Amino acid sequence: MNYETPLFFRVMKYADAAGHDVIDMVSGNPDWEPPEALREGLHEYADFEPDRFQYAPSEGLLELREEIAARRGVDVDQVVVTNGTGEANYLAMARALERERGDEILLTDPVYPYYPGKTTMLGGTQRYVATDDEGGLDPADVRAAASEETAAIVVTTPNNPTGAVYSAETMRDLVGVAEEYDAILISDEVYDHYDLSGRFSSALETDSANRIVTNGFSKSMAITGARVGYAIFPPALVADAKSRHMLVNVATTRPGQYAVLNALRETGPDYYERNRDLLRERVDTFTDALDAAGAEYTRPSGSFYVMARFDGYPGTIANVERLIDEAGVAGMPGDAFGDSRTEWLRFALVTPRVAEAAERLAAYFD
Amino acid sequence: MNYETPLFFRVMKYADAAGHDVIDMVSGNPDWEPPEALREGLHEYADFEPDRFQYAPSEGLLELREEIAARRGVDVDQVVVTNGTGEANYLAMARALERERGDEILLTDPVYPYYPGKTTMLGGTQRYVATDDEGGLDPADVRAAASEETAAIVVTTPNNPTGAVYSAETMRDLVGVAEEYDAILISDEVYDHYDLSGRFSSALETDSANRIVTNGFSKSMAITGARVGYAIFPPALVADAKSRHMLVNVATTRPGQYAVLNALRETGPDYYERNRDLLRERVDTFTDALDAAGAEYTRPSGSFYVMARFDGYPGTIANVERLIDEAGVAGMPGDAFGDSRTEWLRFALVTPRVAEAAERLAAYFD
Missing domain, CATH: 3.90.1150.10 (Aspartate Aminotransferase, domain 1)
Structure with missing residues (x-):
């Protein structure tokens, strides 16, 4: 391959x-x-009893999932803690492709290069939608590229590499396109804490059975090496995503999860x-x-x-x-x-x- | 699915x-x-400068890969550090299947249930080889089950769940069967430090382009939650395995890798x-x-x-x-x-x- x-x-x-x-x-x-509380969390973890050094639940530490669910306004069952946002995107794209509604993944041009790589690895094909000079994405262009072959539409906001932040209307329309074609909108929002415009809008604001949101703490807490991310799935899609996570990684690193949980709770x-x-x-x-x-x-x-x-x-x-x-x-x-x-x-x-x-x-x- | x-x-x-x-x-x-040095490694890590909190190299921290390579007598380029032995087995099985020499995975009965789960997820089919009452595996039975359809033979020694430890002769013969059918022997040796018989023999003792050895520190260091494992690939198979690792997980957790490295060096x-x-x-x-x-x-x-x-x-x-x-x-x-x-x-x-x-x-x- x-x-x-x-x-x-x-x-x-x-x-x-x-x-x-x-x-x-x-x-x-x-x-x-x-965050200072991230460092403190690692110190605390290092002195725990041996049982805390063993597997976290495969889907993630319950307290961390609860903290994420409360902040994002979703049900805790929808949350899977992953080995960084990278694994979250992998799970989301795999889940979209295995629905067998098509094998095409709509991506933007320019694109974060992990997405086309993951698409090929998962047996899908890429189709690109152009963005404007500033990186802006017109949902009408996405609709024009979508078809019965579309398994997923993958977007990033705030965007890497363009720095564009999609408006609330754009996000709503993108969810709409996914619903129209029974595809999955995958919205990677790992830069959400670095919205410099005040206009960031999460795909979570539009409730839908056709969208998955991925995120993580790599950027927001300046810990790309820790590998703690998460994905929020619609209820009908979450079980198989949890299974794939278990079969690929068993579970996400527990010292990292604990430290992130501590930092989430203690950082203003x-x-x-x-x-x-x-x-x-x-x-x-x-x-x-x-x-x-x-x-x-x-x-x-x-x-x-x-x-x-x-x-x-x-x-x-x-x-x-x-x-x-x-x-x-x-x-x-x-x-x-x-x-x-x-x-x-x-x-x-x-x-x-x-x-x-x-x-x-x-x-x-x- | x-x-x-x-x-x-x-x-x-x-x-x-x-x-x-x-x-x-x-x-x-x-x-x-x-190990005490594992705890100390986490404490040290918690006080590092911000740059040490960022991505480790995708294939793993060089010092950790060197330490593993030296202990196992392989070239450092063959070593990929993974999110536990679970990911190592996933990479190994994926790598064997994508050679397209067949889609059958030979497993033992009884079997560690993650292997059949991974096989299905990766689009392969399982074929089981019986073991004796004590869990012993006869390579002749494996040979009889092997065919042009065989992509991989997956074994575990010391074995979970039977507790069997395969002899050096068995391991050599298993590598031989893999070579005969141009399949891959995947030897999961995560319990190697819990050989109670003194008869444990690694598949690494038989050099071959047809065997992958997986292992990790979850059991040997009593840290199943840390998620640090590794796989040793033949030179011709390692590049694509590293790519899959990068596309699925980006990299393995760095605090865990650092703590394991410290423990490897300091633990007698x-x-x-x-x-x-x-x-x-x-x-x-x-x-x-x-x-x-x-x-x-x-x-x-x-x-x-x-x-x-x-x-x-x-x-x-x-x-x-x-x-x-x-x-x-x-x-x-x-x-x-x-x-x-x-x-x-x-x-x-x-x-x-x-x-x-x-x-x-x-x-x-x-």
């Missing part, structure tokens, strides 16, 4: 091996502090607000330098990313490696995210050296 | 809800201490020997009481389990629930492990109350 695996780890390896100072703007790994809104403020500052710094360099770019309404375009410097892996070697800045090639962004590069604003990176880029492209 | 999910969690739930004192001998959750052989001694004592206590109760049983050469048979009390889920209600002892129904053990019950010796459980059973069946 010829998998299409995302390039993130390859680019990071190249940057690590460069042998000179490189500012890492490749992957969506926050550089800010996890100021923690999240502080991280958004930091991100806003970095967006300003970075885009000011891009203006100075005469680059085209999209200003994100949410998530961690700025897509930028430099004249005569297409977004290929070769150019990304050249930028690492010659400018000391590592980004992601736009063509990793689909045909519409082959001229672009993606920069993740998850380094304290955003200003320095911007200067390096401005100098390099001067 | 009609998944066949293992009954473990269902039985545990029933026991929890019983409302009276029940001795839990359901699942293979050690009740002894994890006395820790493992102490746990084996404890288990030997419990086997004696439990089987003495079974003798007194006039039950038939298999004395394990390894792993945590005793299969026992009480006259006129077949190993059904109904009888397991009755035993919980009337005797206050929770085991697993033999029929969950295959057709050959429908008369039997499985008891996991992972409770300090083994003697009390044995007395309860002796009194109940008196």
Whole structure:
């Protein structure tokens, strides 16, 4: 099987091996502090009795599922705790495909590259819906691409890589398209705490038997390495998803679940607000330098990313490696995210050296 | 899709809800201490800088893979760190099936019930090979069942549920059968540290492009909840397995990997020997009481389990629930492990109350 695996780890390896100072703007790994209560949760866990070191329930620690259900306004039975949002998306897409209503997955262009990779692995086929220059998605375009072959429509809001945040109306319409074709809307909302626009709207706001919401704590708590995420399924779809989770992973890591539970309970809104403020500052710094360099770019309404375009410097892996070697800045090639962004590069604003990176880029492209 | 999910969690739930004192001998959750260095590793991790809270490399922390490779005598590139041995087995079986040399998975009867569940989920079909009364597997029987349709042969040594430990000759012959039919021998060796016979032999001792070995730290370090395992692939099969791991789980939990690495480095052989001694004592206590109760049983050469048979009390889920209600002892129904053990019950010796459980059973069946 010829998998299409995302390039993130390859680019990071190249940057690590460069042998000179490189500012890492490749992957969506926050550089800010996890909540203090997350650290405390791990310390507490480390001293527990042996029985707490054993399997959590396969579907997740009950207290964590209850906490998630209460915050998201769903029934606790709908919640499955997963090995990060990555597994949540895998379960959701597998569940949509095994309904055997079709084997096509509608994705946006540009796209987060794990989705097409998962589609191929699961035996599905990809069909892409174009977004506008700012990453905006028109539900009418999704409707036009949908058919009896559509198993799922996968969207991300706030979006990676474009930074777009879909409106409440868009989300409602997307659920509507899924219902019309008896497909599943899968809404990946892992960046929900990094909505910089105030306009974020969850797919959960439209109750439906045709939507699955995935999320996790990797981004909101700056712990991509912990691997704690979740999916919220419609009642009719949850049992088989739990079974697949059990058969693939048995259960999700328990120290991680405990630490996240502790952090959810003990962390106030100021923690999240502080991280958004930091991100806003970095967006300003970075885009000011891009203006100075005469680059085209999209200003994100949410998530961690700025897509930028430099004249005569297409977004290929070769150019990304050249930028690492010659400018000391590592980004992601736009063509990793689909045909519409082959001229672009993606920069993740998850380094304290955003200003320095911007200067390096401005100098390099001067 | 009609998944066949293992009954473990269902039985545990029933026991929890019983409302009276029940001795839990359901699942293979050690009740002894994890290594002290495992706890210390978690404490250390909890105080790391934010960058250590981010994604580990998808294939696993390099230092952990190196430590595993050195101990197992394989190349570090062959090692993939997984979300427990459960994911390792899933990756191995998926990898065997996607070679498209056939869709049949040879399993033993009795069988660890996750294997048939994974087989169905992955679109394969099960074919069972009988074992003898003590759980011994004759490679000639495996050869007789193998055909051009055989994608993989999955074995467990030390065995769950029978406690059998396969000889070096058996392991060599099993690799031979896999090579003969260009199938993959998948050897699940998660109980290797609980070989009570001194006769354990790893499939790694026979070098071959046709065998995958799976293992993990859940049992050896008494941390089933941490979810850190690994698979060792032949060089030609490892790349696609790493891709599937990345597409399903992105990466394995980092605090768990770090804590296991610390424990691997700092824990001497006395820790493992102490746990084996404890288990030997419990086997004696439990089987003495079974003798007194006039039950038939298999004395394990390894792993945590005793299969026992009480006259006129077949190993059904109904009888397991009755035993919980009337005797206050929770085991697993033999029929969950295959057709050959429908008369039997499985008891996991992972409770300090083994003697009390044995007395309860002796009194109940008196």
